Amino acid sequence: MAFKTGHELKSSSKDRKENGIKIKLTTGDIVFNILNYLFFTLFTLSCIFPFYYIFINTISSNDLVRKGAITFIPHQLTISNYIAMSNVNDLWNSFFITILRTILGTVLMVFASALAGYLMTKQEMWHRKFWYRFLVITMYFNAGLIPTYLNLSMLGLTNTFLVYIIPAIVSPYNIILVKTYVESIPGEIEESAFIDGAGYWTIFYKIIWPLSKPILATIAIFGAVGHWNSFQDSLIYNSNSPELYTLQHRLYVYLNQSSNLSAMMNGATSSSDSTALANSLNTKVIQYTISMITIIPIMLVYPFMQRYFEKGIMLGAVKG
Numbered sequence: 624m625a626f627k628t629g630h631e632l633k634s635s636s637k638d639r640k641e642n643g644i645k646i647k648l649t650t651g652d653i654v655f656n657i658l659n660y661l662f663f664t665l666f667t668l669s670c671i672f673p674f675y676y677i678f679i680n681t682i683s684s685n686d687l688v689r690k691g692a693i694t695f696i697p698h699q700l701t702i703s704n705y706i707a708m709s710n711v712n713d714l715w716n717s718f719f720i721t722i723l724r725t726i727l728g729t730v731l732m733v734f735a736s737a738l739a740g741y742l743m744t745k746q747e748m749w750h751r752k753f754w755y756r757f758l759v760i761t762m763y764f765n766a767g768l769i770p771t772y773l774n775l776s777m778l779g780l781t782n783t784f785l786v787y788i789i790p791a792i793v794s795p796y797n798i799i800l801v802k803t804y805v806e807s808i809p810g811e812i813e814e815s816a817f818i819d820g821a822g823y824w825t826i827f828y829k830i831i832w833p834l835s836k837p838i839l840a841t842i843a844i845f846g847a848v849g850h851w852n853s854f855q856d857s858l859i860y861n862s863n864s865p866e867l868y869t870l871q872h873r874l875y876v877y878l879n880q881s882s883n884l885s886a887m888m889n890g891a892t893s894s895s896d897s898t899a900l901a902n903s904l905n906t907k908v909i910q911y912t913i914s915m916i917t918i919i920p921i922m923l924v925y926p927f928m929q930r931y932f933e934k935g936i937m938l939g940a941v942k943g
Contacts, residue, residue, distance in 0.1 A: 674918065681705070681912045688908055704912045716866060717873040721851060722920075724787045724869065729846040733839055735792045740801025741827050755802075762795045768859075775860060782864040787856060791849070797842040804838040805831060844925065851921050874913050 648656075680688050684699035692698070708714060742748055743755055766774070772781070780786040808831070816826050832839075854871035861867040868876070 674922075677911045677914055681908065681915050685908050688911075704908055705916070708912050708916060711877075713865065713868070714870075714873060717868050717870045718916075720784070720867060721870040724784070725847050725850040728788050728791055728850045729843055731788060731792050732794055732797065732846045733843050736794055736797040736801050736842055737832060737835060737839055738827065739793070739798045741805050741831050743798065743802040744805050745823075758795045758798060772859060781860045782867070783861075784867055786860045787850070787853075787869070790856075791846070794842070794846070797845065800842060801835065801838055804835055808834055847924065848921060851917075870917055874917050877913050878910055 676694075679695075679697040680693050681704050682700050682702060683693045683697040684701065685704070687693055687698055743751065743758075745751065748754070765771070775781055775786060775790070780789065812830060812834075813826055816830060821829075852871060854869055854875055857867070857869040857872035858875065861872075
């Protein structure tokens with residue numbers, strides 16, 4: 624057995640340190656890193672700035688906003704725009720409808736996706752391959768808008784709150800994500816549970832559900848954002864029921880009628896007060912304020928789910 628000398632050991636240790644820890648960058652690598660960081664920094668700022676610009680215009684003096692004087696820094700801070708918007712008729716009702724739809728729709732969608740995704744992993748499921756392929760086909764082909772409307776109308780779902788919930792419970796894409804994630808869980812866990820006498824429901828509730836939290840949080844984000852931002856179903860299916868308008872649909876109506884809304888909101892202020900006149904609401908401020916009201920809630924929720932999102936989407940997309 625050959626032994627290395629002290630000089631050889633020192634040289635070998637130095638090589639490992641250089642190869643494992645310190646990497647010498649070439650001039651091309653340094654230039655690439657600088658350009659890469661610069662590009663993505665500018666790209667990030669370009670994505671953030673529109674939201675920032677809208678926000679500073681909603682908390683600045685409306686007179687300055689009208690003159691176009693607000694660009695990067697807010698001036699004469701005020702929350703009067705948000706207070707005035709809170710007094711608009713039907714806004715709080717639409718806000719409640721949207722929150723209720725988002726919570727209830729997301730919970731039911733996550734539960735249905737988790738259960739269906741788990742069932743799709745069972746080899747003993749009746750015609751499993753057929754149902755799985757049928758599920759995938761529905762992602763690319765659908766009946767279209769008019770047949771869908773006629774179908775929902777015949778089922779009595781139009782002009783009802785349930786039209787927001789029932790059609791969105793089953794999501795093929797989310798079911799496929801859950802199925803793929805569940806298949807990554809070691810099968811020995813289920814086998815040991817079967818030996819101990821557990822059934823499918825017990826295994827799903829006590830084993831699969833807790834272990835699938837990353838992917839369930841991921842599809843919960845998809846579902847919540849989709850429900851919160853959706854307005855087309857409210858516009859088409861509940862056009863005759865203003866009390867069921869979602870916040871996004873109400874935003875659409877307000878943006879089309881922002882001039883009338885501005886006059887109505889300004890009517891609540893004292894026309895004899897010069898300060899009130901200087902801060903009277905105009906069409907642009909109305910549009911900015913409504914946009915922020917619809918954006919802020921979902922932006923506050925998303926960061927709390929971000930830590931699950933990346934892990935869940937990566938693990939759920941390893942194989943199909």
